[in-house]
Every structure is written in C-alpha cells, then in structure tokens.
Amino acid sequence: MASTHDHHHHEHGTTETGNNxxxxxxxxxTAIFMAVEVAGGLLSGSLALLADAGHMLTDAAALLMALLAVRFAQRKPNSRHTFGYLRLTTLAAFLNALALLVITLMIVWEAIRRFYQPHPVAGWIMMVIAVAGLLANLLSFWLLHGGEGEKNxxxxxxxxxxxxxxxxSVGAIIAAVIILMTGWMPIDPILSILVSCLVLRSGWRLLRESLHELLEGTPSQIDIEKLKRELCLNIPEVRNIHHVHIWLVxxxxxxxxxxxxxxPYDHDALLRQIQHYLLDHYNISHATVQMEYQTCPEDDCGITEGSGLAHAHHHH
Structure with missing residues (x-):
C-alpha cells in the first residue's frame, strides 16, 4: 500500500512542477502582451484594445496568484496551520474574481461615455495589435490547458x-475591420461592452465558487442526507449518522x-470499513469518525453558542 501511495505522491509532485x-x-x-496592448490602445485610441488589455492585466494577476498559490500549497502543514496553506489558492481565486469585476465595470462605464462623445480610432494599429494579442492568447491558453488544469x-x-x-482579441479584430472598412467608430465601445459581459459571467461564477469554499460550504457534488442514509444501509452495525461536517481545503x-x-466485535475494523466506504463512494480521504454506542444528547454535538465545549467541560 505504501509504495502505491509514494508513487501517487511522486506523480502529483511532477504534475505540480509541470503546472508551475x-x-x-x-x-x-500575458504580461508582455498586456504592455503591448496598453501601448496599442493608447496609440490607436481604441477602447476595445484597452478592454482587452484590462482583461490581460487580470489575467496576469490571475496567473501570478495561481503561481503563488502553487508555491504555498507545497508548504508543509505546521502546528499553526495544520492544513498547510492550501486555502490560499481559494483566496487567490476570490480576490482575482473581485478584481475582474471591478475592471470590467470601469470599462463598461468608459464605453457608455464614448457613445455620447465618439472617439476617433486608428484602425490599422488596432488591427495589428489585436491579431498579435490573439496569437499570444492562443499560446497562453494552450499552455494552461495542456496541464492538469481541469482539477485545479x-x-x-x-x-x-x-x-x-x-x-x-477576436472582438478587437472585428472592430478594427469594421472601422477600416466603414469608418463607423461606435463599434469600438460596443465590442468592448460585449467583451466585458463575457468577463462578468466567468468572474461571477468564480466569485461564487471561491466564496462558497471560503465559507466552509459543503462541496456541491456531495449530498449529506444521501450519504447518511447510505452509510446506515450499507454497513449493518451503523445505526445512525449525525453531526456531519464536510468542507473543502x-x-x-x-x-x-x-x-x-x-x-462491534472489532472496533478498528468497523472504523476502517466506514472510512473505506467514504473514500470509495465519495472520494473523501480525510474523515474523522467519532463512534458511539448511545445517541449523543442533542446539545452535545452542535457548534452553536453555549453548546459543545462548555457543556463537556461542565461534565468533567
């Protein structure tokens, strides 16, 4: 058993380095191209390019946070942080989503202003930068998607x-083509708003997911009531499961x-059986199980005010 565990651990290590x-x-x-796009946006006067650069700024921030998070996740747990620093990755995702929403709103605001005060845009500069930006993004996306990206x-x-x-970038290219062919300037703010809507959608979802994890929410794929029923049905010695807490680190x-x-005839075997069941059916490898022969008095196992510790202390 130990050897498979080591092997898995080693594999995980190489994955992390690959991700890094x-x-x-x-x-x-991303960072290099963000600078290019900011310069291009200012030179050509294009808001769509600046929207894309703002987007790339949050990208660069996202990647930097992800890098720091991977670094911190490798730190060993200690007596002050018994889970290590794994939560930092979630915090990074949360801050990142907030930054995204703020920048997007600023760009939408500027776009609305431009409808009332149109702004000339240099189509060719915009076109060249937008195409280069598209290529840079394709490269980044390929880099990120090749990793174990789905899980992290x-x-x-x-x-x-x-x-x-x-x-x-595609939006900026379309805007540049329209400006070059027709000279119709409002397409620039219109496309910057469209880009912003796409960003808002992904940012909002990320914000929700990371906040749920920070608030110790139950992982969405686990149904606690079903888990309680299944344990009682599948392990004959188990009569009742209660005081269940599941969260993500x-x-x-x-x-x-x-x-x-x-x-039970064999206390440890039953404990192992419960833990194996949780691992096999719910992929929960870290479960702390308190086994009892009588039911807990109700007020003994809540986290709520005045219960639990004070009560136990009183018993002693």
Missing part, C-alpha cells in the same frame, strides 16, 4: 481569463461525523 512551468510561461506571455481552481481560473481574452474534501453503532 506552464503557469510561469503563460504569465510571461486556479489553473481553471487562469484558463477562463485567457479564454475571455481570446474572445476579446484547497479542493480536497475534509469530513467529521458521529456514528452511533452497535458495539
């Missing part, structure tokens, strides 16, 4: 950003529960 390298490369590409909220956040960027589910059981 990909993040570094994507960060470099920060890589996913970063890939979402870059995807929004891709659309932003850096994408890993952690759980505590009380199990009222019929006094």
């Amino acid at each position: 390298k990909r993040l570094m490369a994507a960060f470099a590409v 909220i920060n890589l996913r956040a970063a890939a979402l950003h870059v995807l929004g960027d891709l659309l932003g 850096g994408e890993k589910p952690v759980m505590t529960l009380h199990a009222q059981v019929i006094p």
Whole structure:
C-alpha cells in the first residue's frame, strides 16, 4: 500500500512542477502582451484594445496568484496551520474574481461615455495589435490547458481569463475591420461592452465558487442526507449518522461525523470499513469518525453558542 501511495505522491509532485512551468510561461506571455496592448490602445485610441488589455492585466494577476498559490500549497502543514496553506489558492481565486469585476465595470462605464462623445480610432494599429494579442492568447491558453488544469481552481481560473481574452482579441479584430472598412467608430465601445459581459459571467461564477469554499460550504457534488442514509444501509452495525461536517481545503474534501453503532466485535475494523466506504463512494480521504454506542444528547454535538465545549467541560 505504501509504495502505491509514494508513487501517487511522486506523480502529483511532477504534475505540480509541470503546472508551475506552464503557469510561469503563460504569465510571461500575458504580461508582455498586456504592455503591448496598453501601448496599442493608447496609440490607436481604441477602447476595445484597452478592454482587452484590462482583461490581460487580470489575467496576469490571475496567473501570478495561481503561481503563488502553487508555491504555498507545497508548504508543509505546521502546528499553526495544520492544513498547510492550501486555502490560499481559494483566496487567490476570490480576490482575482473581485478584481475582474471591478475592471470590467470601469470599462463598461468608459464605453457608455464614448457613445455620447465618439472617439476617433486608428484602425490599422488596432488591427495589428489585436491579431498579435490573439496569437499570444492562443499560446497562453494552450499552455494552461495542456496541464492538469481541469482539477485545479486556479489553473481553471487562469484558463477562463485567457479564454475571455481570446474572445476579446477576436472582438478587437472585428472592430478594427469594421472601422477600416466603414469608418463607423461606435463599434469600438460596443465590442468592448460585449467583451466585458463575457468577463462578468466567468468572474461571477468564480466569485461564487471561491466564496462558497471560503465559507466552509459543503462541496456541491456531495449530498449529506444521501450519504447518511447510505452509510446506515450499507454497513449493518451503523445505526445512525449525525453531526456531519464536510468542507473543502484547497479542493480536497475534509469530513467529521458521529456514528452511533452497535458495539462491534472489532472496533478498528468497523472504523476502517466506514472510512473505506467514504473514500470509495465519495472520494473523501480525510474523515474523522467519532463512534458511539448511545445517541449523543442533542446539545452535545452542535457548534452553536453555549453548546459543545462548555457543556463537556461542565461534565468533567
């Protein structure tokens, strides 16, 4: 058993290093191009380019936070932070989503102003920069998607950003083509608003997910009532499951529960059986199980004010 565990651990380590390298490369590409787009946006007077650059700024921030988060996640737990620093990744995703929403609202505001005071835009400069930006985004997206990106909220956040960027660059190219062919300037703010709507959608979802995790919310794929029923049905000695808490620490589910059981012939075997069940059916590898032969008095196992510790202390 130990050898498979080590092997898995080693594999995970190499994945993390791979993720790290990909993040570094994507960060470099994005940061350089953000500067190019800001310059291009100012030179050509294009808001769509600036919208895309604002987008790339949050991208670069997203990638930087993801990089820091990967760094922190590798730190070992200690007596002050018994879970290590895994939560930092979630916090990074949360701050990142907030930044995204703020920048987007600023760009929408500027776009609305431009409808009332149209602004001339240099189509060719805009076109060249937008095409270059599109290529840079494709490169970043390829870098991020090749990794184990699906599983990690920060890589996913970063890939979402870059995807929004891709659309932003496409928008800027379309705007440039229309300006060059017809000279119709309002297309620039119109497209910057469209890009902003796409960004708002992904930002809002990211904000919701990360906030849920920061508030110790139950992982969305786990139904606690179903879990309680299944444990009682599938393990004959278990009579009742209560006082269940499940939360996420850096994408890993952690759980505590009380199990009222019929006094077993082999206490440890029953405990292992419960833990194996949770691992096999719910992928919960870190579960703390308190086994009892009598039911808990109701007020003994809540987290609520005045219960729990004071009560237990009183008993002693």
